[in-house]
Amino acid sequence: MNKVEMTEEIILAKKNLDISWEEIAAKVGLAPVFLTSACLGMNSLKEEYAKKLCEVLELSDEIAILLQEYPMKNWDKTIPNDPVIYRFYEIVGVYGETIKEIIGEKFGDGIMSAIDFSMDIDKEKNPAGDRVKITMNGKFLPYKSW
Amino acid sequence: MNKVEMTEEIILAKKNLDISWEEIAAKVGLAPVFLTSACLGMNSLKEEYAKKLCEVLELSDEIAILLQEYPMKNWDKTIPNDPVIYRFYEIVGVYGETIKEIIGEKFGDGIMSAIDFSMDIDKEKNPAGDRVKITMNGKFLPYKSW
Amino acid sequence: MNKVEMTEEIILAKKNLDISWEEIAAKVGLAPVFLTSACLGMNSLKEEYAKKLCEVLELSDEIAILLQEYPMKNWDKTIPNDPVIYRFYEIVGVYGETIKEIIGEKFGDGIMSAIDFSMDIDKEKNPAGDRVKITMNGKFLPYKSW
Amino acid sequence: MNKVEMTEEIILAKKNLDISWEEIAAKVGLAPVFLTSACLGMNSLKEEYAKKLCEVLELSDEIAILLQEYPMKNWDKTIPNDPVIYRFYEIVGVYGETIKEIIGEKFGDGIMSAIDFSMDIDKEKNPAGDRVKITMNGKFLPYKSW
Amino acid sequence: MNKVEMTEEIILAKKNLDISWEEIAAKVGLAPVFLTSACLGMNSLKEEYAKKLCEVLELSDEIAILLQEYPMKNWDKTIPNDPVIYRFYEIVGVYGETIKEIIGEKFGDGIMSAIDFSMDIDKEKNPAGDRVKITMNGKFLPYKSW
Amino acid sequence: MNKVEMTEEIILAKKNLDISWEEIAAKVGLAPVFLTSACLGMNSLKEEYAKKLCEVLELSDEIAILLQEYPMKNWDKTIPNDPVIYRFYEIVGVYGETIKEIIGEKFGDGIMSAIDFSMDIDKEKNPAGDRVKITMNGKFLPYKSW
Amino acid sequence: MNKVEMTEEIILAKKNLDISWEEIAAKVGLAPVFLTSACLGMNSLKEEYAKKLCEVLELSDEIAILLQEYPMKNWDKTIPNDPVIYRFYEIVGVYGETIKEIIGEKFGDGIMSAIDFSMDIDKEKNPAGDRVKITMNGKFLPYKSW
Amino acid sequence: MNKVEMTEEIILAKKNLDISWEEIAAKVGLAPVFLTSACLGMNSLKEEYAKKLCEVLELSDEIAILLQEYPMKNWDKTIPNDPVIYRFYEIVGVYGETIKEIIGEKFGDGIMSAIDFSMDIDKEKNPAGDRVKITMNGKFLPYKSW
Amino acid sequence: MNKVEMTEEIILAKKNLDISWEEIAAKVGLAPVFLTSACLGMNSLKEEYAKKLCEVLELSDEIAILLQEYPMKNWDKTIPNDPVIYRFYEIVGVYGETIKEIIGEKFGDGIMSAIDFSMDIDKEKNPAGDRVKITMNGKFLPYKSW
Amino acid sequence: MNKVEMTEEIILAKKNLDISWEEIAAKVGLAPVFLTSACLGMNSLKEEYAKKLCEVLELSDEIAILLQEYPMKNWDKTIPNDPVIYRFYEIVGVYGETIKEIIGEKFGDGIMSAIDFSMDIDKEKNPAGDRVKITMNGKFLPYKSW
Structure with a gap:
């Protein structure tokens, strides 16, 4: 199996x-x-x-x-096409450089870890239509010189 | 210009x-x-x-x-390679189907809008290393039959 | 199954x-x-x-x-090659920017939803050869600032 | 020029x-x-x-x-990423085989021409949010044997 | 089946x-x-x-x-590599713009249909080596304004 | 120059x-x-x-x-998208294996040369719409054993 | 079979x-x-x-x-990755234009046939390490005008 | 410069x-x-x-x-399309596994170096049409265990 | 088997x-x-x-x-997406030209062999988090003229 | 600038x-x-x-x-083709899963960071040909549950 x-x-x-x-x-x-x-x-x-x-x-x-067992994390290697998943890819495309700018400004040169990382998905009731609220939380890893 | x-x-x-x-x-x-x-x-x-x-x-x-002016939203059409931005693409790859499962369970068949959408980036102080906290908030759009 | x-x-x-x-x-x-x-x-x-x-x-x-069950909407990830389907892809290519211009002019900055959306296909009798009439109807979603 | x-x-x-x-x-x-x-x-x-x-x-x-002058119709050769245009590509992906089934059923084996073709874009007022209405009209071209 | x-x-x-x-x-x-x-x-x-x-x-x-049954015409989605078939792809690459120029000059702005179309393949005896003769015959479809 | x-x-x-x-x-x-x-x-x-x-x-x-000067024959390396040229690519896709079958049957194992090759484009008057007639003529090159 | x-x-x-x-x-x-x-x-x-x-x-x-039977010659459609085979692909990349220059100079405008073609692989003993010697022999096919 | x-x-x-x-x-x-x-x-x-x-x-x-100066060896990253150069790519595709078999048989597990390598191009006169003769000579590098 | x-x-x-x-x-x-x-x-x-x-x-x-048996070394032909393996691909991307500069400076024009090559992976204890230490050792192969 | x-x-x-x-x-x-x-x-x-x-x-x-300034780390988005750099890509391809196995065995489920990372390149004198020695040193980041 x-x-x-x-x-x-x-x-x-x-x-x-x-x-x-x-x-x-x-x-x-x-x-x-x-x-x-x-x-x-x-x-x-x-x-x-x-x-x-x-x-x-x-x-x-x-x-x-x-x-x-430690998984081999293989996902679909091209742009995803299920609409639910694609919208997140679009967000990365549209806001990617913005995220880089803001993280750089707030933390210095480095990245948000995708390994030391957690995510929560909540439902926000709203009369104009409920909203999906996603919270990502990842450790900041600074680039280091040597 | x-x-x-x-x-x-x-x-x-x-x-x-x-x-x-x-x-x-x-x-x-x-x-x-x-x-x-x-x-x-x-x-x-x-x-x-x-x-x-x-x-x-x-x-x-x-x-x-x-x-x-209304922008033509063109971003880099292949997998992004700047490490800051790639990590988000990796998150979409690793957690994409999970997000679909959870949204489906909480809201029914539909998507989180990437248009009626907002995002905030905050710094969470932490003695073991500061953390990046990203909050996404998008309207749920249900699929409709006709 | x-x-x-x-x-x-x-x-x-x-x-x-x-x-x-x-x-x-x-x-x-x-x-x-x-x-x-x-x-x-x-x-x-x-x-x-x-x-x-x-x-x-x-x-x-x-x-x-x-x-x-909520489907995982996976279609062929490259340019479609069945002639019936390719012609629609060609229409998106030739008229894509035109559609963006006209929607921007009539509605403001935003998109036509592909989720809150319906489509009908009708046959139009014509002595010079019958015609396919396709009507798409999608909600306009404006970009919002926050 | x-x-x-x-x-x-x-x-x-x-x-x-x-x-x-x-x-x-x-x-x-x-x-x-x-x-x-x-x-x-x-x-x-x-x-x-x-x-x-x-x-x-x-x-x-x-x-x-x-x-x-007769144009060389060159558009972006990969999956479009401006959200307005991508949504139409998504529609072709999700509904492509359906369109083929319905055209086959109503007209026989053949295609809708993208050359002998017209398109109109209208605004449909709606209290729940205005809607984009797109009408495509193309000649049916039957495959012929020889 | x-x-x-x-x-x-x-x-x-x-x-x-x-x-x-x-x-x-x-x-x-x-x-x-x-x-x-x-x-x-x-x-x-x-x-x-x-x-x-x-x-x-x-x-x-x-x-x-x-x-x-009406076929779903799916062929190999990348550049073909069997030498017989590749040579035709090469011909389209080398002579594509030439064909467009000549058709434009002889017929006006439009295309040769690949649907209302026939093809014949004949053998031409030749002492220096037999020759393949391919004849394609497709309806001219003019672009129309509306 | x-x-x-x-x-x-x-x-x-x-x-x-x-x-x-x-x-x-x-x-x-x-x-x-x-x-x-x-x-x-x-x-x-x-x-x-x-x-x-x-x-x-x-x-x-x-x-x-x-x-x-001997040209470097570089054409567009992906599937062509101008409709005039694409239709020929579609013909290669739809009829490629058929051409291989027929050439194999008539000539034996080998290819039609795209180098020792000529092409003509003619206009065929037709009351139901003029037709484009393309004639390709290439030397048959048999595979040889050694 | x-x-x-x-x-x-x-x-x-x-x-x-x-x-x-x-x-x-x-x-x-x-x-x-x-x-x-x-x-x-x-x-x-x-x-x-x-x-x-x-x-x-x-x-x-x-x-x-x-x-x-006449084979359908299908090989791996992307850049080969077995090191033995990749090295030949690298040779085509590094020396491709050089080969074109030398063939043009020695023979005129045309190509070396890959059909009317033979290849031999020999072992050359050498104290500093044996060497692989590959000899390719293909008919020169000149481009012709018509 | x-x-x-x-x-x-x-x-x-x-x-x-x-x-x-x-x-x-x-x-x-x-x-x-x-x-x-x-x-x-x-x-x-x-x-x-x-x-x-x-x-x-x-x-x-x-x-x-x-x-x-030591060059950055960048060549065209996709399948080459100039016919002279493509024919060599086709040879690598058709004969790649054969070369691997023969080298393995004659030398053991290893590769022909593309670095410790030389190539010559000669013209072979032939009444049925001159022939291009290409000789490649590369050091055999065996895989080693450690 | x-x-x-x-x-x-x-x-x-x-x-x-x-x-x-x-x-x-x-x-x-x-x-x-x-x-x-x-x-x-x-x-x-x-x-x-x-x-x-x-x-x-x-x-x-x-x-x-x-x-x-001598293996056919086929790996995943696109950018790897398992995070462990991707990080090494990222290292090649970020430091590739640097490696070329340093090797060129220390050894002259040539490459590090991936065939006459060994690799070791060690664990370095560290109170701030253990570290992975990877040592690669490959023969330098100089380009030669002929 | x-x-x-x-x-x-x-x-x-x-x-x-x-x-x-x-x-x-x-x-x-x-x-x-x-x-x-x-x-x-x-x-x-x-x-x-x-x-x-x-x-x-x-x-x-x-x-x-x-x-x-914090750089946007953009490198060549396809498989690299300069031989010096390609050899490292080949190493990632051939040894990628091996690295994953060994890291998993020695450290548990996680990755070697490419951010908290250093690299050194040394020359090892050797009578049979000098050798390139590359040492990579990256922090181990364990996956965490939440």
Whole structure:
């Protein structure tokens, strides 16, 4: 069994138990974004969380072992075309240089880490139409001379 | 004059006055991210803000007119390679399907708008190294049948 | 079963019943373009329509559930080469900047939504050769400052 | 002088006279979409219209000659990234196979011409937000055996 | 069964009967180029020809039905590399602008249709080495203003 | 001066003399397609023809020398997008394998040369719309074993 | 069976008989490079050689028939990355224009045929490290006017 | 001045003196292929040869210095399209795996160096048409374990 | 069996024996980087090491034979996206020209061989966070004239 | 003035003073690799080092200011083709997964930072040919759950 098959088994179990990512995350004790990304094969879980997840979804030990493996993070290598995902790519395109300017101004020469990083997605009720609120939080890593 | 030359003039004026994007934004009355993106040619300003900006930076009326023009949003068409910007592209790659899952679960079938959208970048002080906090806020647009 | 297999089953049922997309759409109570796109896996159906469609095509409940799932909209990532589809890509290439100019002039800085959107395809009888008439209707989304 | 320089001169004259594409089109006696596309260098004008346009915009005879030249229709060869234009590319991606199915069903095996073709863009007032209405009209060309 | 499998069955039957495309075409009553392209899945046949072909090649009715289906014309999306096919791509590259100039001069602004189109391939005996003679014949489609 | 500037000078002289490619070719004693391709920089002329051409167009000796230089045949490296030229690319895509089958059947394993090659473009009058007739003639080159 | 499976069978038989390409080529009566390329599916063999090869490798008649089929020469469409093959691509990149200059100077305007072509690979003993010697021999094809 | 301008000056001097690459190479004391590649900016010359070349072509000392600089070997990053150069790319595609097989068989696991490498181009007279003979000679570099 | 299946068998045996690459390498008598790359199918092993490895991992003789085969080194042909691997690609991008400058200055015109090459990866303990230390060692190959 | 012009001025000054990167780096007090990358525009210098560098190379204050600016790190977006640089890309391709395996085994799930990173290039004398020794040293960044 590999990570792709692991994801299929998890999705199936989730459907059968009719449980949401948020509920699973709450039971396992992790944030929904991180928990979901691990189930989709893009992050590894510590043993404790992997076992808890399998308990919640009534899955075998093999799944728990696979969840702990370090993933090869391969995504679609061209511009994404699902509209949900593309809009984020567009945001990176439109605001990329702006982000660089603002980070440079506030922190100096360096980057926001995508590794020492977390993300949350919340729903903001709004009479003119609800809004998606995404919060990213990454460590600033300064360039160093040597 | 075109938007590229407009940006060059703004950057030059900003350097000469030794003023930050944050200070300019505060004086103009807009958020720093939006203000910067307009100065870099990726958004248009309403007349009122365009004039205010030119006043702050001691720029000509021609700049104010160019700031109001609707931009052709062209960015680098391949995977970005500046490390600051690439990390965001990597985040879209690693977390794209996760975002789709969570939005689908919380809102139904639809997308987060990249048009009816705002973004803020903050500095979070942290003894283990400061952190970059980015908040995105976009209207949820549901798919509709007809 | 997944959306691809769902589409295969629907196409097969449609062939066996010798029924057109237009007729199916009329019975289900949706526009032909939208109904067809959902059957090809590019849009999701509300429960009511999904069930009705399965009734019309004498398909199982599993198909009805799959029709309700939110699709990952993946199309061919390069320039399309089937002549029917390529011609529309050519139209976007030749008239893209024109469309931007006209929308900017009539509505201000913003876009036509591809989400809050509908499309109809009609046949216009003409002695010099019939004509295809396509009507697109999408909400205007203005860029906003913040 | 070439078509690119011709476009720049026309845009400049249009700005100085503070006249819209719609008004120019009405005076010249052509549809706004076609007239704009010719000014942007993507279509050629008949002598009569080219001269009328130069009269309206107070431009030289050289411009009138350039407007009559058959253009080399070169657009951006990759996926477009300006949001206005990208949304149309997305529509072709999401609805391309649907369009092929519906045209096949209504007309037989063949294509909608992108040459014997016209397009109109209208504004539909709507309290929930105005809507962009685009109508395309192209001759059906059947494949023939030989 | 789909068009790919249809092609495999036709090729197999052709081998077993040891019959050439030219002979099949003569018996069916179509030109060899068109007949071959339909057997390779790039064109559809009218019912009459599809049935005749199946008779000649002693194939089932299912093949006759598949031959009538409108094909999705997908070819290799990059520059072709089989030397036979590449040479034609090279010809388009070297002579493309020349063709545009000559067609423009002889017909006005417009294109040669690739839909209302036929092609023949003949052998020209020559003591210095035989020659391939290819004749293409397509309707001229003028651009129209509106 | 280089081949690009040479082409510009030739096009300008041709416009000023109001002479067609067909007329120039007749005076020089070459086929219009070949003559035009050499003027566009895609083929070289023998000294005799180069001098004759400069005489006809009243051009300097420098142009005659440039016409004799062996060109670097660089064309647009991606799929062409001018509709006139794209249609030929589409023909190569749709009929490429068919051409290979027919040539293989008629000549054996080998290719049609794109070097020992000629092309003519004719106008076929037709009440239902004039037709473009293109004839290609290339030497068959058989693969050889060693 | 197809050419890919044919190659697999040949490689297997070669391994089992523990025989080199050079030995096979000597027994069949062809050059090693040509023989190997035909076994890898990139060239076709005349009937006589195909039968001889099957005799040497104790293979069935079906293999002999497949060896005679005209191959579709498809190779990896991007820059090759196996280091052995990449180095040749690098040579074409570094020396391409030089080759064009020297061929032009020695032969006139034209190309070296890749069809009427042979290649040999020899080992040159050298105390400082053995050397690979590759000899290519192709017919010069001059461009012709018409 | 840079390498591109250096090449232009050398080509110009070569034209004015009406001297061939072969003659220049003979006078300088290098092989024509290597000498030409250095003049085209793809290799560096030792001081002695650089000075000799400038003497032969009556060029300044600045050219001699530029000839000694280590070049950045940038060639066209996509598949080459000049027919002379493309044919070599085709040879690499068709015979790449064959070359790998033969080198592996004759030398063991390793590559032919493209750095410790030389190439010669000769003309072979032949009544059926002259032939281009290219000889490549590169050091074999074995992979080593550690 | 092929190299891909060989790798799968080795990974499985390694898991079952719960042994690290470092431990395997120590027992076989090779460096961990080289040993791992051969197990992943990117290098070949000498017979002695191949047999030793199979002994350590309790694998069959077939694996030992496959380990000795010369691999076709195919990796992902686009920019890598796993973050671990991408960072090295980024290093090549950011420091590539710098490396060329320094090698040129220290060694003259030439390259570092990627064939006569070794690599080691070590862990450097550090209270501020451990560090990865990678040492590459490749033979300098000078360009030679001829 | 921008970073590209800054690099040109530095290279010119370096040539005129006939000083090596190693000597400059020693005088400025930084490692040669880092110092060179900053001069080539790929890293920024602290004020102190920027001023020292300008002193050593006798350059103006404007250069010192440009050296302190945070660079937009844009490198060639496709596979590099200069042989020196390509070899490193090949190393990433051949050893990428091996590096990932070894880092995972020694450090856990995470990456080597390309930001908190240093590199040194040394010459190792060797009678069989000198060797290039490159040492990379980057902080290990573990993935964290949240």
